[in-house]
Amino acid sequence: MTTLAPARTRRRQDRAGYLFLLPWFGGLLFMVVPFFASLYLAFTHYDLLTAPRWAGLANFRQMLGDATLHQSLRVTLVYTVVSVPLSLIVALAVAMILDRGVRGLAIYRSIYYLPSLLAGSVAIVMLWRYIFSYHGIVNDALAWFGIQGPGWATDPRYALGTLILLHVWTFGSPMVIFLAGLRQIPAMYYEAASMDGASPWRQFRSVTLPLLSPIIFFNLVQALIASFQTFTQGYVISNGTGGPGQSTLFYNLYLYQKGFAEFDMGYASSMAWLLLVIIAGFTGINFLAARFWVFYDN
């Protein structure tokens, strides 16, 4: 068999590469078209049923006075600020325990990772709703101690907290990444530190944290972005209403209501763009702050 000329081989490989990329380009269309469509719609009044009418900045002006929008921002912010650090701390703690060479690590890793895969699913949120309902397992357990628990999902004072708990429970995916990060830290640092007489806490602060900081940063940015986009949990636990009493009205849930239930897709589009700006802002701040605490070993 003749050997092909290098240039020809290269071209063939390129062609194969582009062919493989074709579906991606096809998929890109489904991104780019809605992207620009929503940018245009953000500046219109569009009720889904009749043609959009140009509205200029009217939607954005309306946002300023929209108390429900402000409520949904509050819900999303509280959720993010509480659940993101909490779930990262739990993830890191569990990762460190598993890193200590527990027997059957693979099994534990899978068990802890499972909720991450499932938590966004409708079935788990439904299950959650039953566990925390007025007559659910949690209140049954409290009843043994003579306590009548509240409606964890039906009382506006507790509903968001219940969802935060559900989120913290899904620490699996940052945990797996933490675990990989911990494995990367050379054992000699710990050996040297313990020879210097550093306590475990001191080792954690001076060795683990700085060397893990790029991983923490990565997990933080990921979790933050995901948190701002929370939708399923709020939708399922409240049947799409954001209730009880707007206490689980996530930003994306309100956006969805506006677009599909209230026939106001123009406003929903402008909300989507505001969310983009908010997430970009938070991510930007993160990257700026990272200079002061993220430490790259090499």
Place this chain on the structure above:
Amino acid sequence: MNTETTTAGLGRRQALRLAGLAGLAAALPGCGRGFGGKNDDDGKIELNMVWWGDAQRAQFTQKTLELFHAANPDIRVRTEYQDSSPYKDKLAARFAASDPPDLMAMRFDSLREYADRGTLLDLATHTDRLDLSGLTPQATALGQVGNQNFGVPSGLNTIGFVIDKSLTDKYGVRIPDGDTWSWTDLATFAQQVSKASKGKVYGTNFEAFTVANLLVFARQRGEDFFTADGRLGATAATVTAWYQMIESLRAAGGFPPAGFIDQNNGTSPAQSYLAKKQIASQIIPTNNLLGYNQACGGALQLLRIPGETQATRRGQSVDTPALWSIAAKSKHPQETLKLLNFLVNDVQAGKAAGATRGVPPSTKVAEQITATLEPDNRRSNEFLAALQKEKLPASYPYPVGASKLTNILKTISTEVEFKRMTPAAAGEKFMTDARKAIAG
């Protein structure tokens, strides 16, 4: 042959195969679906009919369509159905995508959202194809906006009060006379049940946020919740009185405590607190009597809404859970009208459909199928037939924006339930929010 060419060669072959598959996949939905009723390969006209409901309703619907197919071999009806809340969103999206179904179940509170925007066929101009002479004026009025008609009730219903006799027997409480009882009688009854059961069963519970409930209450106070010209007619005083009544029921122990009821528990009879024997009575749409009675063990009594004989005027009305509407852009309006006419006027179709959507809107069909119905369905049919003979206030299509009111009321109800808002403040808040929702 070196390794590099092998990979490249294989890669290319695989890539080509992959690209071929991708192309095929892209082409598949195009030929498989037959959007919006185009002529199919076998020359049949395909209509798309969508509605919401459960598997049981699907069975009944399929039976009626088989009869239609037998009588009209040149038309095929493709149906889609799902639960009510995704249905609403999906329908709006389909209109937005210029792919409306030919025949669709239309929520009563959304009719004007669609009709006022010119997306529905005016049925009043097609009386040659669609015979609505069998409907009472009240039933016809449900789909009318001015002189135009955008929907035919898919079935008639009203709201009624059901009481579980097995529980009242167990606790020795007498059920009040369902034709003449007052709201005070309800309060006394509810309190007796809660007390006799030592708090194991609450006397009553009904949704404070369901517009249909509040609407009857407003009428009893002499107000039209929505007026004929599509405005809000209810006053803050009525909404306040509604919440005051519920709060005093709760304070007296007849109504479950705050947080007890998950207002998003789902609406199926099997999931209801009534079926779980945690409450003894509640308001239900009469077309669901069969389902509720099955879920509760068969001892439900059907009563009127309290206050009908004491009030300044009647509150109950003949309503519909859903209307059949035709898209203005349907490619086959004539055939769709034929299908609709069949659903409304064909007695066999009415028999096959049973009472899954309520009492057939045509009184002729309703009379002929009553004997064939199950006892519970016959009971709700007779309840409604008696009601239709009485002098009742008319029911008007909800104004544009009215579909937002349930959410508004849900929020307010929660605030009142947890004492974060007084009934008086709730009345004011409702007026502000509702006016804004209906105005734009």
